[in-house]
Amino acid sequence: MRTPIPDYLTEIQDSLRDDDQGAVADYIPALAEADPDLFAIALTTVAGRTYTAGDCDVEFSIQSMSKPFAYAAALTDRGEEFVGGRVGVEPSGEAFNELSLESDSHRPKNPMINAGAITTHQLLVGSGAKPAERVERALDLFSALAGRRLAIDEAVRDSELETADRNLAIAHMLRNYGILEDDPHEVVAGYTAQCSIRVSVRDIAVMAATLASGGIQPVTGEQVLDRATARKTLSVMASAGMYDAAGSWFNDVGIPAKSGVAGGLLGALPGQVGIGSFSPRLDAHGNSVRGIEVFRRLSTDMGLHLMDTESFGSHALRDIRVDADTTYLSLQGIIDFNGAEVVLHRLDEAPPETPTVIVDASRVERFSDVGRRMVIEGMRRLSLDGITVGLADPEERLPDPGLGDGTMPFIVPAQRTES
């Protein structure tokens, strides 16, 4: 049996493929050449499993999606107090490229706007660091987060530096206020290199999942960031990651997120998943048009929303028991997206070897919409594999258990499932 999750992602992608609104970023020559039709989605669970759809291995520059990770690096290298003295954490309510300094301290309001990100870049490593060391620091950390060695796209970096007047303006102003110490042109060059690191959606989903799992890279198991740093990074993404639309993004999507001008968009739901999307056409705010829609769909359809309370699925699979020619899958608790994912992953990795499988829902508290659909789809695929599927659901937590092909699982009396 194969898990249906990639198919769900493909469905979302198919439903959005005809949306060709927006335009590729044209103010940077190297970005203007991007193929506007590229489209990819990736989702990584905190258990380290990644599901993808579309052009998931195409690389593109990370751009502003580098900001939260560079912030995490600065917190690690210099400590919260030092960093907090130079960059705030309040939403600016303004566009990403506005100066947005606090009126008294002249601190950039947060590390997600350019002024804050340029400042953050200079905080990397330490006060005596050379420009190249800071870039290397970002590259090393991003590589550890992605779980593979990343590289800088030098053509993109050079192209961006040619039209970097706005960032140079910001950097000179920051030095005027004593927020930056080094040569503004060197800092902008380093920051631009950081933004030019090449990633795929796979990479950004894994990087985001690392934030979602308290700094533990979920594939390698390495504690890349400490727990407090991951939490602070997610917090500032939640309050300032979507610039001047923080409130409506929170309301509609509820996934702390950050976009990049090359078309990437990443999000992280604490304790649950990291998400990445890629589609180069941007809206007027500089966010990927399809990317935003992907997140909206993931939030709405799969219940992935910070304020949604159906998120207790990690122990959804109570146990698996084989009794003669029957495998019993005993579910428990609230079965939401994450809970169903655990079940489906198990069936994918270690397919039942018995002719009959019985799903025992007697200990389930509630299925979310998506949880219900995912579990039923799993049963349908088992059935397609020739397995006889039964359902033990004495309190009818799983309504309409039809498998979509006209058949139903056979209904098992409650007592038969007891161990």
Add this chain to the structure above:
Amino acid sequence: MRTPIPDYLTEIQDSLRDDDQGAVADYIPALAEADPDLFAIALTTVAGRTYTAGDCDVEFSIQSMSKPFAYAAALTDRGEEFVGGRVGVEPSGEAFNELSLESDSHRPKNPMINAGAITTHQLLVGSGAKPAERVERALDLFSALAGRRLAIDEAVRDSELETADRNLAIAHMLRNYGILEDDPHEVVAGYTAQCSIRVSVRDIAVMAATLASGGIQPVTGEQVLDRATARKTLSVMASAGMYDAAGSWFNDVGIPAKSGVAGGLLGALPGQVGIGSFSPRLDAHGNSVRGIEVFRRLSTDMGLHLMDTESFGSHALRDIRVDADTTYLSLQGIIDFNGAEVVLHRLDEAPPETPTVIVDASRVERFSDVGRRMVIEGMRRLSLDGITVGLADPEERLPDPGLGDGTMPFIVPAQRTES
């Protein structure tokens, strides 16, 4: 055995009791008379259990803490689209009593500032509603949320109306823009009545817990608000509830929250808890000085933070098994505040009747700091009750299991605990 949770709350309270910074709100005569030393904390789980400390039955006016609930009522009565056309969801970055209208639409930026809350109040019930009907609607909903009949403090209401120039200014301006339809003085009178509803910390903890559990009042089990309304309400609290300090509140505390000028502060953590505090001394922003510190402590000490990933405790107690003179408590997963609370509640409600209790941590993934401390405290109290306590922890997930009185639980070999 008694659960130690109230003691934890009392400890927080004791540690903050000497902090007499701030001052009782003095611009409203009736509030200026409040006893500044009153202090209370309450915490309600999504399972409906409430723990309290201090003056938990003292009543005070709900004030701005009424805003999220009135917003939920407006969403219920008029639908998201209608409400969204009149009140935004973006943080204003300004103080609560600033006008903060959007420049084009003249919508108040969000329902947590006064302009938005006055507009929200007028949206209650329906377009032909009489002023008294709107107040009644708020009173009915708040009562259902609290699980008891609430009442208006008429002295507070009348006192506030005497110095309501600022709200009257806002209301006249809103009518000037066509956002309000009714007489501004009537609307402000109704809004002021809504703000004058009397609550205790118990009430606000339960009301907040209703938001945290998807709109289901956790004590009565009534679905008071629908799930989407609860989510939207929490979202706007998260992005705009703390006014101009949204980002640092998110970073430091991470609990969607709302304060009231009478000294109340409520917060809700989705899927976990509702929290209320009460202490009338306010800081310069109009927030309760001790209240903010209570939330900071709950977030830091008990891991109650939206971005914290240790929040999978609801199935922490895998099972309880009695074998001869021994009770086996089998824990699983991540044992954070919520997970430990489940365990301690069970021990409180149904004390073990055997002379020996063995805590089986062999299936535990990780204890959070607070989870560890709470479980150890539970074991210590069982021990004080004369019970012999053992620990089965083959992978040493529970470091330093000393019971605080010099004794240790006896260590059980892994195989003995297997069922």
Add this chain to the structure above:
Amino acid sequence: MRTPIPDYLTEIQDSLRDDDQGAVADYIPALAEADPDLFAIALTTVAGRTYTAGDCDVEFSIQSMSKPFAYAAALTDRGEEFVGGRVGVEPSGEAFNELSLESDSHRPKNPMINAGAITTHQLLVGSGAKPAERVERALDLFSALAGRRLAIDEAVRDSELETADRNLAIAHMLRNYGILEDDPHEVVAGYTAQCSIRVSVRDIAVMAATLASGGIQPVTGEQVLDRATARKTLSVMASAGMYDAAGSWFNDVGIPAKSGVAGGLLGALPGQVGIGSFSPRLDAHGNSVRGIEVFRRLSTDMGLHLMDTESFGSHALRDIRVDADTTYLSLQGIIDFNGAEVVLHRLDEAPPETPTVIVDASRVERFSDVGRRMVIEGMRRLSLDGITVGLADPEERLPDPGLGDGTMPFIVPAQRTES
């Protein structure tokens, strides 16, 4: 001989009559009924002579043109220090109906915006004054300035009070800050009455000329305002009178001015003239479309600009001497609009009784464009009256002295004109 000045005004009017851009103010029912085609211009010299064109006796409500005069009254009644503590003098850079309070003191930024004008109205008379006394004070002063008894348009006043939410908002906010002491609704009622005083363009030109002549009403000779008050009033008109277009108004027109939403526009050029125009169609900023154009033309064509240096004409007529059958008019200095006006007025009031008139320009430093045209027109009209006109202009300061009808004045040798 008749002076040609009214004809010049009529020419301006004719050239603008086809401009029907803009719309009558429609937010006040009583103003919406105004005949949009009404059009009038008036100009009063500091010597008290008034020239008019169009519907110069039609009355309309003074509206915001009352603001500078009420400010002058407040300065008179309460002194500069008291008034300055409650209303500033800085331009707001914002629309007239924005709140525009200073951030610390909460003073309205200046008396030309509504917030400042409402505050100013309450400062009239004294701190114990009754609402009716303040209205009476404004009416008395405005009548003294106009030189005739004015009256309130009660229909306009009542109509405006019905849609006064914005001003009520402002007034409540001002009381909230302690800037206003009295009941906001009473103050707005009084202010609205002040704005409803009926005037004609004749009235506003004379009122403005009073400011231009240091507070001396130029027709009655009464010192209505003291010199310092007139100067302060003109200063604040210059810096804040045209709201958010202060700079371009200064640059293009250079006449301290104030408009009213009924279509009036008044301006004053210190030491020179008061100007009034009336045309009810307004642009998006609430200023009379044709009125602005009238001022632009008066500034450009007649050299009436604060920064123009050709304004030394009041002694332009050195002397008049009759020798046998010839009258000698000896001019001196710079002959600009004002200088020529003096000459033409003299010819109008006391026509020469000799068959020959010689204009002696030998002491003239320079003619401005308009000065040259006006003097030549005067000579042409003398000629039409049957008088033989000669010109003594040895240094040819008056180029092209053709009288427009094909004839030329006869040229007089320099020595013949010497006395």
Add this chain to the structure above:
Amino acid sequence: MRTPIPDYLTEIQDSLRDDDQGAVADYIPALAEADPDLFAIALTTVAGRTYTAGDCDVEFSIQSMSKPFAYAAALTDRGEEFVGGRVGVEPSGEAFNELSLESDSHRPKNPMINAGAITTHQLLVGSGAKPAERVERALDLFSALAGRRLAIDEAVRDSELETADRNLAIAHMLRNYGILEDDPHEVVAGYTAQCSIRVSVRDIAVMAATLASGGIQPVTGEQVLDRATARKTLSVMASAGMYDAAGSWFNDVGIPAKSGVAGGLLGALPGQVGIGSFSPRLDAHGNSVRGIEVFRRLSTDMGLHLMDTESFGSHALRDIRVDADTTYLSLQGIIDFNGAEVVLHRLDEAPPETPTVIVDASRVERFSDVGRRMVIEGMRRLSLDGITVGLADPEERLPDPGLGDGTMPFIVPAQRTES
């Protein structure tokens, strides 16, 4: 006889010499070395006569006082439309070094703030100009305005360039918006050179007087700027020259003005005078403390205020007639500062050669305070020179004609003065 005007300036200076508030600009090393006690005043009439007091030949860098003249140069070189498309004319209401760009066009709000002045500098000469040509253009124009060859202070220029981050920030931002075309560092270098041109108070008084007299350099008689350019330059100085204090400056002083961070302050009153002061101690806004006070005194004591109506003095001296041993000085009109200056200058330049002088005030309309004091002082000095002074003043326009030394002019019957 010597004119008393320099003595008046010295009196002002003496009264302010003890005011050592403020501090020399310290952010530019070369300015920090300035002698804080230097103090100079100069006043140039539109007739080209200059009066001075103090360190009037000490040179200092022109700094921001270069802005209006560079604006005049840009208007001359590129035309109003071209310049107006890149720099606005509205007051910014902000400090001089704020970005203050218009929200839509991104034009700097006016040429008096740094952003506008940097833009203005790049507009000099033409679009293909080299950096050095622009500096040369400024130097040539400023020299023509001053009437002598000026030079750049290279030490100041180099010192300022070392701490030019703020201007570099502004320049990069302007290029980002396409307002600047050239390399930001080159433009800032050129602008800084322009600001480093050395001047004395004599120079700036003459330069300002050129603006006051319609672009005619009053000493050389050269038409350095055309009339419209001079008017536009004065207009923008009036509305934006004093940054965020435009309104109170207008109200209190009423002289279009511009200050420089080296301690200079210049002002121009159209048709009257140019004024310069120099004192390096600055207030928090960057304006010379004593300089502001000098202007306040000149405005108040000498009636030099744009809105003052006593400014018709240029023909104050009707004629001078010698009859036997008596010289008759016939005055006319309003005798204010300028009027009295004409009289006193004439007595200085061509002292009466008769034993008796009679001042005929019978045609005087009014003496201003300062006019009266100046005329009486002139009479006193004639008397000290041994001349017998008489006064013909039948309508007693000149009250208290005592000469200050206990004597009185002899009073002449009206008929004796008639010609």
